[in-house]
Structures are given as C-alpha cells and as structure tokens.
Amino acid sequence: MIDGATGTDRLRERVDAALSLAVRGGADRALPLLASLEKQILAPSSLSAGVAFGRAMAYHLLRDTGAATAAADRLLAQAMELEDAGWRALAYAVQAAIRARAVEQSDSFESLVAAEAALRRTVDPGLRATTHTWLGLTYNVLRLYELSVPHLQQAADLNLDPFGGRWAAEFGQLNLAEVHVRWAEDLYLLGRTEHSAQIERLRSTGLACARRAVALRRGGDPDEILDAAVEKMLAVSEARSQPREAIARLKGVLGSLTAQQHSDDRVAAHTHIAVAYRELGQPEDALTSARAGVASLGELADPPTAILAQRVALELAAAGDSAARAGLALARTIARSWWHQRLRDLHTVADALVALDLSDQHAVAHRAAREDALTGVGNRRAFDERMAETALAGVPISMLMMDVDNLKDVNDSLGHLAGDGLLCRMAGLIVAALRPDDLVARLGGDEFVVVCDDPDLRGPHALAVRLRRAFDDDWSGVPVELNLLPGVSIGHASAAEGHPLGHLLAVADRRLYVDKHRHQREQRGAPDLLPQDSPGTT
Structure with missing residues (x-):
C-alpha cells in the first residue's frame, strides 16, 4: 500500500x-x-x-x-x-x-x-x-x-x-451524434411518412455533432481508436447524403475496430455501408454488407444496432424474395409494436421522475419550514420537534444556549448587514463543532440553542469551552476602529445534572445571562460579583 x-x-x-x-x-x-x-x-x-x-x-x-x-x-x-x-x-x-x-x-x-x-x-x-x-x-x-x-x-x-x-471533448459530441442518428433510424423503421420531417431534423443534428467531433480532432494528439470513432460516426451520419465518402470512411475504419468491445461498432459500420450502397443503386453490394453486419451480431449486441442491422438486411433481400417481403412486413409490425412499448416505457420512467420531482419539492418545503432563512440552521419549529421526539424516545440530552454580545452595537455602528454576517458566522462555527446528529437552531434574534444526545456532564462543558475559543479566534471581520470585539455568552444544562427535560432550556437560558452579565462587568472593569458559569449554577 x-x-x-x-x-x-x-x-x-x-x-x-x-x-x-x-x-x-x-x-x-x-x-x-x-x-x-x-x-x-x-x-x-x-x-x-x-x-x-x-x-x-x-x-x-x-x-x-x-x-x-x-x-x-x-x-x-x-x-x-x-x-x-x-x-x-x-x-x-x-x-x-x-x-x-x-x-x-x-x-x-x-x-x-x-x-x-x-x-x-x-x-x-x-x-x-x-x-x-x-x-x-x-x-x-x-x-x-x-x-x-x-x-x-x-x-x-x-x-x-x-x-x-x-x-476528450470528442466523446461528448460522438455520444450526442449517435443518439440523434439512432432516434432517426428508429423512426425510419416505422415506415410512416408523418415522421419524415422529424427524421430529417434528427439526422441533421446528428451530422452537426459528428462534424463538431471532427473539428475537435484536428490538431489533437494521435489516437487511432478515437480517430476511428470520429470517422465512423461522421460516415454513419452521412451514409444517405454522401454515400461514396461514407463507404470509403467506413471501410477505412473497420480495420481499427478489431477489439472485442467494438463488436457493435463493426455491425454499425457494415450496416451503414449497406445503406450507402443502396443510395448509390448497388443492391448486390448493399446486401453483401448488410449480411456481414448481421453475421457480426453478438449474443449481447446493442438492441437498437441489432434491430437496424436485421431490418436493413430484410429490406434489401425483399427486392427479389417474396419470403423476405413477408418478413419485412412482419418486421414493420413488430417495430410499431416495439415503438408503442417504448412510449409506455418512456411514460413509466417519466412518471417516476415526476414523482421524484414532487418528492424533492416536498423535501425542500419540509426543510424550509424548519430552517432559519438567514443562517441556514434549524428554527424554533425544528427545535420544538426535536424536543418532542426526545420526550417520546426518553433519551437524556444536553443543551447549550448562546448569543452574541454587543450585537446591537455592531448593528448600530456598521449596519444590520454586518450584524447578519456575524450571526451567519456564528452559526457556521457552531455547526462545524457539532456531530451530525446534534441540532443547532436559531430561536430568534441572536439566540442559538444546541441539543446534543450526551448525558455526560463533561460533554456540554467541553463543547462550550471549544466553541468559546473558536468564537474568540474568529471575529477577524470586525473593523479595528469599531473598538469592540463581539463576544459570545454561553449557558448549558444537562439531564445528567438531574434536570427534567422540560426545564433544560430555562436552566441553560439563566446560565447564559449569568455569563453575559459577567462579560459586561469585565468590559467595564468592574469586579466579578456574579457566579461563574458552572454546571451547578441554576
């Protein structure tokens, strides 16, 4: 390793x-x-x-x-x-x-x-x-x-x-060319004149993608397989409009498509050589190429490629063979049946994707209803639901309350956008310090609450210390001339102290204000006359 x-x-x-x-x-x-x-x-x-x-x-x-x-x-x-x-x-x-x-x-x-x-x-x-x-x-x-x-x-x-x-950007254009050409061929197999305009549009789009792939190859590093793929796709796209050039190109690339994984490409090349010969009025050469395509089909051939190869071979054979004409008529019936099945499959998948869209929209709405619009953390509803779930589960938890000291001074001096920025930064720091299953919610204004599944008395105290250090190190965005550093006041409570679930928020809130008053007295230089933040303070 x-x-x-x-x-x-x-x-x-x-x-x-x-x-x-x-x-x-x-x-x-x-x-x-x-x-x-x-x-x-x-x-x-x-x-x-x-x-x-x-x-x-x-x-x-x-x-x-x-x-x-x-x-x-x-x-x-x-x-x-x-x-x-x-x-x-x-x-x-x-x-x-x-x-x-x-x-x-x-x-x-x-x-x-x-x-x-x-x-x-x-x-x-x-x-x-x-x-x-x-x-x-x-x-x-x-x-x-x-x-x-x-x-x-x-x-x-x-x-x-x-x-x-x-x-290699050529691959993207080759894939787009192939899907448009196949779509056109599938419609052609139906034998219905009402699809003629759509078939021409699809062929034109496929040819444009193939030509973009050719342009991307100019000046590129030598790559025999990619060069062959580009030449093959261009020839396939031009088999009806420029048959002589298409035959020359396809015969030229067949020698490069020898790997086992290129079996479908060989079938497609033979089949479109047959199509090009038919356009030139050379039915015998066309039939020989079509049969070579059918003979190259493997057990797990690509279904659209196999269908096209067999259909072209039948069309060419039907010119002088009554049995082949009957087979061609049957093939057209099967093609139309398959097309109807294709439409049913399309609706099946499309309906599933619509349901997925609705599910996503529901998830977005559900999340938005429980998310604070400013900071992206939970809101009061998310907090209330977490507390209700905790009560049902009977799980012991710890809780931290915190807010930003001097936020009003920041809003008054720098504007509310600066204050909002401090709140978002605070929310980000809290989330970064938590475990995935912990909840942070903004209850309103500058007050945040954290709910942790942690009955250990040391857990919330350690988290409070870690958060305070992170906040003290992160107020770099406050201008020096403001002459104030926003601090953070924190209060915490835990079920491990013996407090009932319904009392934890009130206990944490009281301790938060003890901490806040201490900060205010320290800023004025007054002696600390209030109790220190400790798990035992109530």
Missing part, C-alpha cells in the same frame, strides 16, 4: 490511465491493471471506488454481464460506505446500463430512478459528468431518446472524468 499525498497522486494517475485504456479499446488490458490497483488501495476512498467503477465498465464493455454485475455491486457497496451521493449515483447508473444490456428492463428502470435521485444530491462535477454520461447512454440503449439527450448534453458541457480531470 502507498501512503502520502505523492503516492495518492501516483495512484490516481494510474487509475485514470486504466479508465482511459478501457474506453479506448483496451478493456481487456485494463482489467489486470485495475486488479493490481485494487490490492494496493485497501481503505474505502474515491480511488477504491474509481477502481471498482473501472472494473465494472471494462467487464461491461467486454459483455461479461456476470463479472460486470459483481463489480457494479462492489462499487455500490463502496459508495454506501463512503456515504457519497456522487459515487452512489454513478454506481446505480452503471448497474442500470448492465441490466439494460441483459434485457432486464424493469430492474434497469429501478436503478435509473435511484441514479437520478442520487444525482440531484451530487455536488462533485466529475461524478456529475460521468453519471450524466452513463444515464444518457443507458437511456439510448433503452431507446428512451427524449431522456438520453439532456443527460448527454450536460455530460458534454461538463466534459470531466470521475476525478474532475478534463475528458
């Missing part, structure tokens, strides 16, 4: 390199590298999650569904352990992609909605970009193009890898 920042940087570079190798046609070679890295990165971290992601991706590209599923499950387990919404979103998206390939569409929908929910809570831009990519590609496989395009567009705009590094 490698320790230290330098070692971590080297490991991240090696993980990045393995991910890049997998995407660029070397999934089989990336797997041993990732296995080696997995042995070196023992503790759960973004690096270990990145390795699990790489293994799931590589196995998925190689069509090893069992191994890909196991790796995706490992990724999800790590994301849960890290309590990271971004890795959780990506894990669910990868899981959905694997299930979509395995024709487990209902399970895929469940994973897609889970990924969408986690994505909404993801802050990390690299994980957002990568999750958008996987969601977009999965919706594309499921032929839910209306949901695919927005995700792929956001991924292209962000253009980042999972660790936040810049990604």
